[in-house]
Amino acid sequence: LTVLNAGRRYLKAQDLSGKVFVTSGLGGMSGAQAKAAVIAGCVGIIAEVDEAALLKRHKQGWLMEISNNLDHCIARLREARKNKIALSLGYHGNVVDLWERLVHELDTTGELLVDLGSDQTSCHNPFNGGYYPVQLGFEEGKQLLSSNPGQFRMLVQESLKRHVAAINKLADKGMFFWDYGNAFLLEAQRAGADVAKKGANKTEFRYPSYVQHIMG
Numbered sequence: 001l002t003v004l005n006a007g008r009r010y011l012k013a014q015d016l017s018g019k020v021f022v023t024s025g026l027g028g029m030s031g032a033q034a035k036a037a038v039i040a041g042c043v044g045i046i047a048e049v050d051e052a053a054l055l056k057r058h059k060q061g062w063l064m065e066i067s068n069n070l071d072h073c074i075a076r077l078r079e080a081r082k083n084k085i086a087l088s089l090g091y092h093g094n095v096v097d098l099w100e101r102l103v104h105e106l107d108t109t110g111e112l113l114v115d116l117g118s119d120q121t122s123c124h125n126p127f128n129g130g131y132y133p134v135q136l137g138f139e140e141g142k143q144l145l146s147s148n149p150g151q152f153r154m155l156v157q158e159s160l161k162r163h164v165a166a167i168n169k170l171a172d173k174g175m176f177f178w179d180y181g182n183a184f185l186l187e188a189q190r191a192g193a194d195v196a197k198k199g200a201n202k203t204e205f206r207y208p209s210y211v212q213h214i215m216g
Helices: 002-010 032-040 051-060 070-083 095-109 126-130 138-147 149-171 184-191 210-215
Strands: 020-024 043-048 065-067 087-092
Touching: 002 032, 002 210, 020 032, 020 095, 032 043, 032 087, 043 051, 043 070, 043 095, 051 065, 051 087, 065 070, 070 087, 070 095, 095 149, 126 138, 126 149, 138 149, 149 184
Parallel strands: 020 043, 043 087, 065 087
Antiparallel strands: none
16 A cells, blocks of 8 residues: 555556556564565565575565665666566665666666666664664674674664765656655754755654654
8 A cells, every 4th residue: 555655645546557657664563564565566675684594584475585686676677667567576685786887888878778666674763773883784783783883883873874865866857755653764864964844943854754644
């Protein structure tokens, strides 16, 4: 319902075939995103750093494909988008790398490859394993979290700023992004990322919340 309503509201589209939804998280609350993309008929690319979560969703049948190669992900995205094939592709890697690759594609080809975007990392708990910084691999991140939580926190905040910067570039070209109620925009703001709504008070963000704007 969230994906369908986002399409209806922001893309003015009842049919999401050929549309691309990019997000992250395939864990407890977020695992249904892959299934939702296929039910809605769109192309869903979902990043996840934890291979165990990817394999679980693939075994369930909620996730159709897994890849750790961004070149392959972009090629599959283009193919499914062109042919209007419903696809759920799990990218085994950090979502910031995925967003930045989509910016690179926009900069080099002029193509905006994503229509809808969101995030379901556990940003309500970003400094204790809910969000892994792009600067480190998953296992490296876990080690740093254990050995130097202060440094881990700093890298998370740097990562959040990069995360938002990439989303902002794509949104400026017409992608529609929403907050999934996971405190992503709040923690990004605390990290110093550019998420404030221009001309509004400090508690308002430039991107909508799925509760008020989409489900409501």
